[in-house]
Amino acid sequence: MNSKKNGLILMALLLAVVPLCAQTISGIQTDGSRQNNIVTAVPFLSIVPQARAGAMGNAGVAVDADANASALNVSALAFLSVGSSGASVSYSPWLKSLVPDMSLAYLSGYLRLDDRNTIAASFRYFSLGSVQFTDNYFQNLGTYNPNELAFDVSYTRSFGPDFAMGSTLRFIYSNLYSGQFATGSQVQAGKAIAADVSALYKKETELFGQSAIWSAGINLSNIGTKVSYNTGGAAYFLPANFKLGTAATLIPGNGNRFIIAIDLNKLMAPTQPVYDGNGKISKGADPNRSVPAGIFGSFGDAPGGIGEEFKEIGVSTGIEYGYQEKFALRAGYNYQNPDKGNSRYLTLGAGFKYNVFKIDFAYLVGSTQKSPMANTLRFSLQASFGAEDKMKKN
Template structure:
């Protein structure tokens, strides 16, 4: 059995290293030309930062992994299949520590099982951008302000059969970036919802127990973020699709692998050309209706850098792959890789992580390793604490 575990481990490492070898050849100087670099721009990008340490340790893969407290972010439909009836988690991420030391993301979640088929959950995500000194046009200091954003979510998840579940989440988003220092701006507010689907099936592999999961989640589908009378921006509306395979090696050892595909559903920036074919102006197309923007997001890429529309649309899909090993359901080791094409942001990084589960408490840690030098995501570390209140009640029953 140890030989099987060793072989599976090396297969996972080879996959990760092969992907990284291709991506490591990127020269950041090439991204300075707008013909080469055309990311999708949205408001409140903090909503797309992986909040928990478990999925962050697996290359940001989580739409179809086994259910946990962070499912409210990755795919709320997974909550119907969560093992414990009542639990909470708290995650903390010091963000962009390579550049500054006072930006951070906190994520608090909790769930409660109503009955065998129904689960409700809530989550609060808070993003602090640190203290910023505001000045007037002459450079005179006005005040120091801490820009911040938060999102408050509520979820209802229901199992519709032995193997299938659905969920809906509602979300209120608040973004205060200027503290009304500029009389022409104000804090932004928006409302959004998520729709999640989850399918899980037990299978037999060579006489061993295994499980195959599939997940689909549409998130942050909602109103535009308004910071002024003349400026409205789309939320990071997103579609995440993926699968996960978990294999029970023996009574104590299990191994899982997860694969996610992720696509923003906001409009792609388009460009106009002059008579020589050069790109001269950008158009964000923020006047589109939300439903129209979602539909057109699948075919609106202008085809920069000599690409066809289809080629650029394919570049807008990010890929996450991760592996997770558990010993006796108590000790976990994780690794993963996240890939984003250079034309759409060029985020490429390895991740690794570990987890420990005790009777009532659990802890996860994840660490991010970029494949390029001087990357602002360098040295990103995440911490998560988990609480299983079922275990607290068990001795009294």
């Protein structure tokens, strides 16, 4: 699919008053999943931008921190050494099998102030590529580059050697329309404010007779205001997400290190109900409700009951082998139920460190069904200054 054809599809969706905030391209959302009955704005916030977690099937909410920790669990920064700091840049072409010029860029950094406090900031920029807009009669209205961005500031607090909590404040800007008109009214860029709340627990222990670290993490992300693209028009939920995970780090000695991680994810946004022929809800709950009601209600509003609620839980699993902090090999698998996004794929990756610099690669292999993200390559380059993680052992 070339960019012009993609533009025609996007504009047709706009003029048909199908919410472009869902950003579907030939049935694929921009977070890589297929359409399902949970509709949110700015799905790019659901993309894991860092290559390390990307190579581990997007698992990482309980994995030890680096300069990219803000993307998964900012609380992990509290376990880095006092006085350490770091910065990272990540980039990935996105859905390149559908659109040749779509991409995601991510910049992050942190500073460990003292034994209790850490600050961090990050910026992500998502480009939907070059899009040719047309009117109802397919007359050319010009070429535009729709884009979205999010800017974060974070604070993490340590509550002892084993536990930390963090919070993030996020500004979101979604510029998809460029002043175009839909159904007679001018649309505008969507804006929102959101927050994340996270926690991480780490404990030194033994597994299989070897030194190990067990950790558990949680991150409630993108809890914030709705997004509207038209004054007085419909407003859409952010992709608020509940992420819960655990990881075991085995340290057998001689510089070897193994990590096994698993995350569970669930969108905290209303599931669309089933309507009868008269447009009335026959199953499920009304999705037009407040943000708090939408978040809390998301755990019990599926038309199919508890069985459908469990289908909405995605699973990310990953493993990592590292040697003397010099290189690492990774693999993972990401799973979504076929009725709830159907995003299923295998990932592979590697990381290399030289002096203060580290580069990570992630490669999305795809799955048995044709994946729109197959052959996706992500990479991250970071620089870290200060001592190594205080929880690590030789």
